[in-house]
Amino acid sequence: MYETRVLSGMRPTGALHLGHYHGVLKNWVRLQAEYPCLYFVADWHALTTDYEAPGQVQKNSWDMVIDWLAAGVDPNQATLFVQSLVPEHAELHLLLSMMTPLGWLERVPTYKDQQEKLSDRDLSTYGFLGYPLLQSRDILIYRAKYVPVGEDQVPHVEFTREAARRFNHLYGREAGFEDKAKAAVKKMGSKKARLFNELRTRFLEQGEVEALQRAQDLLDEQQNLPRGDRERLFGWLEGSGKKILVEPDALLTDSARLPGLDGQKMSKSYGNAIELRDEPETVAKKIRTMPTDPARVKRSDPGNPDLCPVWQLHLVYSDQERKDWVRRGCTTAGIGCLDCKQPVIDAVQAELAPMRERAQTYLDDPTLVKNIIADGCDRARKLAGETMRDVREAMGLSYS
Ligand code: TRP
Numbered sequence: 001m002y003e004t005r006v007l008s009g010m011r012p013t014g015a016l017h018l019g020h021y022h023g024v025l026k027n028w029v030r031l032q033a034e035y036p037c038l039y040f041v042a043d044w045h046a047l048t049t050d051y052e053a054p055g056q057v058q059k060n061s062w063d064m065v066i067d068w069l070a071a072g073v074d075p076n077q078a079t080l081f082v083q084s085l086v087p088e089h090a091e092l093h094l095l096l097s098m099m100t101p102l103g104w105l106e107r108v109p110t111y112k113d114q115q116e117k118l119s120d121r122d123l124s125t126y127g128f129l130g131y132p133l134l135q136s137r138d139i140l141i142y143r144a145k146y147v148p149v150g151e152d153q154v155p156h157v158e159f160t161r162e163a164a165r166r167f168n169h170l171y172g173r174e175a176g177f178e179d180k181a182k183a184a185v186k187k188m189g190s191k192k193a194r195l196f197n198e199l200r201t202r203f204l205e206q207g208e209v210e211a212l213q214r215a216q217d218l219l220d221e222q223q224n225l226p227r228g229d230r231e232r233l234f235g236w237l238e239g240s241g242k243k244i245l246v247e248p249d250a251l252l253t254d255s256a257r258l259p260g261l262d263g264q265k266m267s268k269s270y271g272n273a274i275e276l277r278d279e280p281e282t283v284a285k286k287i288r289t290m291p292t293d294p295a296r297v298k299r300s301d302p303g304n305p306d307l308c309p310v311w312q313l314h315l316v317y318s319d320q321e322r323k324d325w326v327r328r329g330c331t332t333a334g335i336g337c338l339d340c341k342q343p344v345i346d347a348v349q350a351e352l353a354p355m356r357e358r359a360q361t362y363l364d365d366p367t368l369v370k371n372i373i374a375d376g377c378d379r380a381r382k383l384a385g386e387t388m389r390d391v392r393e394a395m396g397l398s399y400s
């Protein structure tokens with residue numbers, strides 16, 4: 001019914017590192033060529049935890065956008081924007097907060113987890129409880145179908161699906177829905193109307209998923225049908241009310257996990273990260289001083305790659321031949337650890353060099369970045385405005 005949009009956001013945590021690149025950004029770059037994509041800076045989400053010291057949020061946001069661009073996110077393909085510059089998100093958040101049961105929010109696993117993890121801050125706030133609510137509005141307001149996220153965010157996408165369902169259930173049931181739906185079918189012309197009704201019956205009575213799919217395709221083709229009618233029919237087809245908001249799916253990233261320099265998850269706060277804009281000397285030094293298999297004290301001691309974080313990097317960066325070379329050389333003490341690290345250093349340098357160059361263009365001329373975000377915000381606001389118009393109407397607030 002709506003175009004298949006992809007949406008994802010990131011909290012502005014400052015300079016991004018290779019973990020972000022391999023875990024998220026590479027995926028974003030791939031998707032931008034396949035779908036209309038919206039990528040945004042979740043600066044309000046940063047404030048849910050950093051409200052006492054928001055000083056860094058803006059700088060971190062600009063830095064993060066530069067890193068996106070450096071990594072190959074292309075503003076000519078994807079729409080890049082900043083959450084707080086599209087205030088429609090807040091309006092939807094407010095309206096939908098009316099119908100969100102408290103229990104739903106308290107049950108989201110990240111709520112208690114994060115409170116425990118960030119125990120130095122007072123997170124028993126209204127805003128923090130609303131974190132998943134705010135996230136769901138980011139998604140729903142663009143009627144996004146796919147949300148590329150990591151495993152930890154899946155509960156938030158699930159929450160979003162429930163919220164969309166509840167909204168459609170509460171407000172998609174307008175007076176005279178059945179009659180309006182039937183009148184809408186007639187507008188398709190008698191032949192298609194008959195086919196549509198038949199497919200609908202087959203789905204509702206026999207549960208034929210294939211019939212549902214065909215009926216949906218048929219509706220997709222009815223570009224002349226007014227949007228309200230199509231929303232109605234998509235809902236009626238499945239025996240529900242109008243589908244005003246779209247239930248999204250999480251798109252799990254299957255890309256390789258890139259561990260940090262110590263083998264733990266790469267994270268700025270653990271001090272084990274290679275940042276996208278690290279200087280070449282810094283990169284080389286970080287990898288040269290990486291810990292290796294602790295049993296390999298002397299050059300003549302054989303080692304075990306499975307106990308060595310450098311091996312994890314070979315898994316990402318090396319072909320089979322080089323991996324064989326590492327395994328053989330390590331276990332027979334045929335190569336030293338510095339020999340082993342050199343190809344990784346070269347591969348990371350080759351990966352980062354074009355990023356550094358692109359980043360420099362934007363650092364030299366910050367207005368380029370400002371313009372990209374201004375354009376993206378305009379586009380986002382337009383899309384968000386369309387949804388808000390339908391939402392206001394469904395909730396009886398159109399005042400026209
Ligand atoms: N909560 C997400 C994170 O921490 C960021 C985020 C905010 C987001 N809004 C979103 C991700 C909407 C996807 C879609 O990573």
Ligand code: SF4
Pocket residue numbers: 292293296303304305308309310311326329330331335336337338340341
């Ligand atoms: Fe690790 Fe390579 Fe040294 Fe083996 S040779 S311990 S895999 S760095």
